[in-house]
Amino acid sequence: xxxxxxxxGHELAQVNIARLRFPLDSPELKDxxxxxxxVNAVADRAAGFIWRLQSETGNATDVPVFGDSWLIVNMSxxxxxxxxxxxxxxxQHRELLARRREWFERVEEAMTALWWVPAGxxxxxxxxEERLRILREHGPTDRAFTLRNSxxxxxxxxx
Numbered sequence: 470x471x472x473x474x475x476x477x478g479h480e481l482a483q484v485n486i487a488r489l490r491f492p493l494d495s496p497e498l499k500d501x502x503x504x505x506x507x508v509n510a511v512a513d514r515a516a517g518f519i520w521r522l523q524s525e526t527g528n529a530t531d532v533p534v535f536g537d538s539w540l541i542v543n544m545s546x547x548x549x550x551x552x553x554x555x556x557x558x559x560x561q562h563r564e565l566l567a568r569r570r571e572w573f574e575r576v577e578e579a580m581t582a583l584w585w586v587p588a589g590x591x592x593x594x595x596x597x598e599e600r601l602r603i604l605r606e607h608g609p610t611d612r613a614f615t616l617r618n619s620x621x622x623x624x625x626x627x628x
Contacts, residue, residue, distance in 0.1 A: 479585040479622035480519055483553060484597035485543045486534050486580050487573040493530055493541075501565065501572045505530070508561050512545065517552020520591055521545040534594055544597050546586065550619050553583075579604045582613045585622045 491497040505528045512518055522529045522544040534542040547553040556562060582600040586592055600613040609618035 477622040477625050478588050480588050480590075481547045481549055481553060481583060481622075482586045482592045482596070482600075483545055483547065483583050484581065484592075484600065486540050486597075486601070487543075487569070488537075488576055488580075489539050489541060490572055490574055498572055500568070502530075504561060504565055508565060511560060511562065512556055515552070515556040517548035518556065519546040519548065522594070532594060535598055542594060542597065544592060544594070546591065549622075550583070550616060554616060579615075581615065583615060583619065584613050585611075585620075 489498070493502060509521065509523075509528055512521060522532060522542065524531050529543060530541050532542055534540045545553075547556075557566070579601055582597070582604045584592075584600050603610065604613035604615070607613075609615055609620070611620040611623070614620050
């Protein structure tokens with residue numbers, strides 16, 4: 470799928486981490502695990518979707534983050550905040566959001582961060598950890614922000 474990038478030549482990276490309440494293979498997480506492939510398939514076809522982190526399993530539940538085996542990571546790149554928001558709050562993803570407290574611990578610190586990357590750049594888990602640290606330490610800035618407190622893409626480089 471080809472997607473237009475933002476007018477300033479940047480795309481929106483997002484990371485969302487969650488602390489599991491139960492092991493991934495537990496009966497308590499069956500509905501969540503069963504929904505991963507269908508929801509990822511919807512994301513892959515969504516308007517403005519560009520890329521998502523995945524391992525050989527087709528999702529990222531086995532990708533380590535912050536060295537904590539109880540944390541799972543979701544990371545993707547979108548055209549802009551409108552495209553990400555449209556996907557997040559519709560259909561099956563919205564249904565899963567409504568059930569997140571069944572599966573994940575409530576955590577006080579920021580677990581979601583957004584930032585702009587140059588078009589075509591794919592962030593790493595280390596990039597995501599850094600952006601979460603920035604957001605936790607400094608609040609929303611142009612280096613790491615939230616949907617509620619977002620920042621525009623950087624201006625194109627002069628030259």
